[in-house]
Amino acid sequence: MIYAALLAFAAAPSPTSEGTAFFEAKVRPVLIRHCYECHSEDARKARKLRGGLLLDSRRGIREGGDSGPALVPGKSADSLIVKAMRGHTSQMPPKGKLGDDLIADIARWVDLGAPDPRDGAVLIAKRNIDLDAGKRFWSLRPLHVTTPPNVKNNSWIRTPIDRFILSQIEARGLFPAAPLAKEKLLRRVTFDLTGLPPTPEEIKTFMHDTSPDAYPRLIDRLLASDRYGERWGRHWLDIARFAESGGYEFDGDRPGAYHYRDFIIKALNADMPFDEFVRLQLAGDELKPGDLTATSATGFLVAGPYPGQTTAKTLEPIRYDHLDDMISTIGTGLLGLSLGCARCHEHKYDPIPQQDYYRLIANLARTDSTRRQMDPDPEAFRQRKAAFDTAHAPFVTARDRFAKEQLPAKVAQWLAQQPKSAATWLTLDTINVAPQPKTLTLTGRTSLKGLTAIRLEGPGVHDATFNVTAAPLTGNPVAVKLKPVRDGVALAETPLSRVRVAISTQSLPSVDAPSVPQLQSEIATRIAAKDMLGTLNWFRVVDADADKVLSALEASAKNEPKPPAVEVFAATSGRGGDVHYLIRGETEKKNGVARPGFAQVLMSTPEEAARWHRNGKEAPTPRVALALWITDANHGAGHLLARVMVNRLWQHHFGKGIVRTPNDFGAQGDAPTHPELLDWLASELIAGGWKLKRIHKLLVSSAVYLQSGEVSATASKTDPRNLFWSFVPARRLEAEAIRDSLLAVGGSIDAKMFGVGTLDENSTRRSVYLTVKRTRLIPMLQAFDAPEAIQSVGERSVTTTTTQALAMMNSPFVRRQAELLAARVKSERPEASVEAAYLYALGRRPSEGETQRMTGMIRRLIDETKTPAAAMVDFCQVLLCVNEFITID
Structure with a gap:
């Protein structure tokens, strides 16, 4: 150090x-x-x-x-x-x-x-930062994998993890705690992997399964459940400081932000390799352009708070604050390093020069948030489009065959039948056109005498009614004739932006639309150009067969599917300018342009930066290079990334991490209690293709995990903080798991996954789908320490307050779940109802004493003028308020 x-x-x-x-x-x-x-x-x-x-x-x-x-x-x-x-x-x-x-x-x-x-x-x-010394620090040095140590009590060993733990327990004269009771183990592992309590049916099945592989099969079933991604996705959203609004005083909504949450859940359920999981969150839009899933993943970068209003004066400081939020979250969330502490000066404790900070944010110089319209299911659209193309093809074929085989002869015959000359129309100069819903007032002038007809042309004109209010040509009303231009022709070839009026002095002017001379001219032009499809479009005006062929084609074309579009709030590469080195972090004090780079302490040599900036045939963008560096376990920061992630898995299964400061692996954080185990787990993650479910199974299969929470007198004295894991302490559930448990025991939980969330705190959807609006957090979740989503949270606070007790006792939401639970356990015998309620709520049967006390309470309530149904509801709410309901043994 x-x-x-x-x-x-x-x-x-x-x-x-x-x-x-x-x-x-x-x-x-x-x-x-x-x-x-x-x-x-x-x-x-x-x-x-x-x-x-x-x-x-x-x-x-x-x-x-x-x-x-x-x-x-x-x-x-x-x-x-x-x-x-x-x-x-x-x-x-x-x-x-x-x-x-x-x-x-x-x-x-x-x-x-x-x-x-x-x-x-x-x-x-x-400070003068010694990078060479920094590279020897425990979290920054390459992984050092050791063989799991020998132990005295080999019969206790279930996985290699146990050897690392037991060797330390034995060295301190301690002994592992007794195994956890089978039904309590079921509740622990079910909550840990899915965030929900086991059902009475699952309890019955597991308790009666005496086969040696009953527990491994249970683990596999839980890891395969969709509920796994929802549970562990919520853990990750804490790290990503995810919210669906911008925060600050305006707290503007981000309607498409939920796609990031959905990406996390889907990726975890699919067991996406963790290195890919990280790369997509840093540069998915650039690695897979146009892919909704990959683009949604970049919500990680822009999930932080952002002011709703900016001015010319505040724009640049806000930009640097935004970049700082991104790199700080990358630092603490992915690498366990407080990179943001080097914004104004050399890092006070860790080997991170201020120069490295600005090089790192230079990789994000062009990164900004965007609201993008994207197809949520491109494959489904491709299938629908392919089906349409198949169904539409015969109509296209019929048109082409008609144009090739019948049209030339028909056109030649029609042209031969036309007179040498045709009466012509004179288009008036329109002086005034005042459109109304059903009325057009037209005023025009002409020098023609002997007016015999009026012609009206225009888009969408179908009504031939005229009221002549002034015709100073003769003393008699003017005769009116109209044959409107067919919409198909006019829109395809000669769209009119205004109504036109034409007049004629011929005794029998042609009223065919758009006019015989015009048709003759247009058709002749297209025949000369060998444009048979263009000829067909004009010829349909005078030929029923041509019109029939084209009408069928057009009717079919109306069924062509259009890709659905949803709004996605994600990162994009915009036109951001250079990043400058800032003296004391102040935007008014620039000191040169920072070029994209990485933390020197996590590279063998400074020259090695070229490895990621020149990866492959084409140089990747700076953001892609950053993603490659962070996930490169051999030359970049990948070994630290792996350490941080396996520590998070350990933390959520055991209550505390091997490193007890999960977001700080630097000098100010705690050193690992078992550094060899940490490196072994990180190496296992990498060697196993970065698959997280494999590590989960290792952890929950270990003898360490199977221990109860019984604390020996020796352990209480020599290891009061349980640094060496001679027992597994009880843990309180997180806010979301408490709320979801209430829904689960009431039988009202909505299993619908993904999509737009809700701010309705009475919603029956899982809590991970509740909208996170920074200035309008769900009160019940706040009471149980849900974070405010301002910055990356590696470990939530766990408090015990009167507010929590009051919420459980007085909340209409809790009362409603108690009513539903009472209906589920209704029985003629109070003893049966009590037993069923305990199975739902606590995952076990009540003791004889508990049964007697609870049935006695129910009878007393009935005697106090309560109906049996109301008394059962009161009992169920009492059961939901006991500490055991919100605790994992």
């Missing part, structure tokens, strides 16, 4: 009374008079602080500002403060150079060791 130690201030002469007196007489007055205006705490408060340098305290002058330490005790020639006063760097103070005698006093003071009585703070020099 060499790299993590804070470096003590370099040895310097101790302050003496002479030196202190010199400071007070000669130095402090100069600083006050000439420096404090720009370099003091008061200047900071007034927003006048320059260069980040504080000269009004001992710590401030030693630590220095943006340019580094202001002085080197004992070496005035090397001290920035003396150089600045002498004008060797920038001129300080800026109003004018100090007198030579004052500068000489400052230099002498520095040479004396800069004795400074202003405060007694411990002096901390800026």
